[in-house]
Amino acid sequence: MKILGIESSCDETAAAVVEDGKRVLSNVVASQIDEHRLYGGVVPEIASRRHAENIYWVVQESLLKAGCTLDDIDAVAVTYAPGLIGALLVGISFAKGLAMASDKPLIPVHHIAGHIAANYITHDDLEPPYLCLVISGGHSHIIEVRDYTHYHVIGRTRDDAAGECFDKAARVLGYEYPGGKFIDAAAKLGDPNAYRLPKPKIPGSEFDFSFSGLKTAVINTVHNAEQKGEQLRREDMAASFQKTVADTLVERTMAAAKMLGSKKLAIAGGVSANSGVRTAFEKACADRGIKLYMPELKYCGDNAAMIACQGYYDYLAGKRADESLNGIATLSLDKISE
Numbered sequence: 540m541k542i543l544g545i546e547s548s549c550d551e552t553a554a555a556v557v558e559d560g561k562r563v564l565s566n567v568v569a570s571q572i573d574e575h576r577l578y579g580g581v582v583p584e585i586a587s588r589r590h591a592e593n594i595y596w597v598v599q600e601s602l603l604k605a606g607c608t609l610d611d612i613d614a615v616a617v618t619y620a621p622g623l624i625g626a627l628l629v630g631i632s633f634a635k636g637l638a639m640a641s642d643k644p645l646i647p648v649h650h651i652a653g654h655i656a657a658n659y660i661t662h663d664d665l666e667p668p669y670l671c672l673v674i675s676g677g678h679s680h681i682i683e684v685r686d687y688t689h690y691h692v693i694g695r696t697r698d699d700a701a702g703e704c705f706d707k708a709a710r711v712l713g714y715e716y717p718g719g720k721f722i723d724a725a726a727k728l729g730d731p732n733a734y735r736l737p738k739p740k741i742p743g744s745e746f747d748f749s750f751s752g753l754k755t756a757v758i759n760t761v762h763n764a765e766q767k768g769e770q771l772r773r774e775d776m777a778a779s780f781q782k783t784v785a786d787t788l789v790e791r792t793m794a795a796a797k798m799l800g801s802k803k804l805a806i807a808g809g810v811s812a813n814s815g816v817r818t819a820f821e822k823a824c825a826d827r828g829i830k831l832y833m834p835e836l837k838y839c840g841d842n843a844a845m846i847a848c849q850g851y852y853d854y855l856a857g858k859r860a861d862e863s864l865n866g867i868a869t870l871s872l873d874k875i876s877e
């Protein structure tokens with residue numbers, strides 16, 4: 540079964556054709572980041588306009604690269620939540636048009652479920668139940684994946700998401716937006732023990748995250764050094780910061796794995812591309828006899844292959860949408876599992 544996936548929830552216009560939830564026949568991503576970089580973050584109005592300009596050729600190219608026409612496609616899957624509402628609506632409207640005009644099923648896909656599903660593309664042997672840590676620009680969640688379409692969120696961030704924290708720390712260190720990958724590169728050259736940074740805990744919520752205090756600590760350290768005219772080695776700060784984030788993620792996730800007795804853990808989302816985070820999880824999982832699954836780097840960030848992949852499982856579970864499908868800016872995975 541071939542599914543055309545469409546993703547436009549933030550600043551990537553993406554389309555992909557995936558067969559039986561596993562075989563990626565094409566994966567086209569048009570990033571708008573060069574334009575948003577000028578403003579230090581994603582500008583929703585610009586994102587919607589660029590999606591509207593890009594969506595037609597991105598979908599065309601995904602079909603061409605897959606060697607398909609619309610006739611060969613069995614269903615259209617589209618991200619409907621969560622995300623920037625104007626951005627989501629471009630993908631949703633296009634997907635609706637395609638599905639209605641060609642009389643094919645329309646499958647609504649939750650963006651975070653898509654990030655989780657990126658692991659099915661990479662790992663043939665991964666099957667629910669398992670625990671998944673989703674860390675992206677907008678989300679930090681520890682999720683019990685009960686089956687392919689049922690989730691239970693057991694931990695989440697109380698303030699900034701992990702990726703947001705990377706990007707804000709990167710900005711104060713002078714890196715371009717989005718700075719996560721620059722911190723990753725700089726950290727390789729720095730001393731992770733050069734700076735002691737806080738690892739905030741939330742009393743009574745062992746599995747929740749809070750990253751805003753860490754972000755503030757980096758900003759204050761940098762500003763203090765500037766005021767005193769001291770030289771701050773940004774590679775050292777990048778390495779110390781990255782280690783603190785990785786340790787925090789590992790600590791909370793391992794506590795959740797212990798509580799649930801999970802022996803399978805997946806990580807997903809843009810920040811799961813981070814080399815320090817990947818290494819920290821490899822070590823922690825090896826020490827505890829937990830099997831670790833990580834997406835290939837190209838499926839960590841936003842893409843439509845992950846949406847087509849999850850769309851396959853949603854299709855099998857009977858999820859369908861009609862012309863009334865709307866975008867939803869905020870929607871917990873718990874809500875779609877009821």
Ligand code: KG4
Binds near residue numbers: 717718814
């Ligand atoms: O999953 P994603 O592409 O979009 C959302 O759904 O939010 O994640 C984007 C986030 C950005 O904050 C970006 O800086 C971060 O992922 N990111 C990284 C790395 N690559 C991307 N953070 C740390 N290290 C990386 N190598």
Ligand code: ZN
Binds near residue numbers: 650654675676808841
């Ligand atoms: Zn995402």
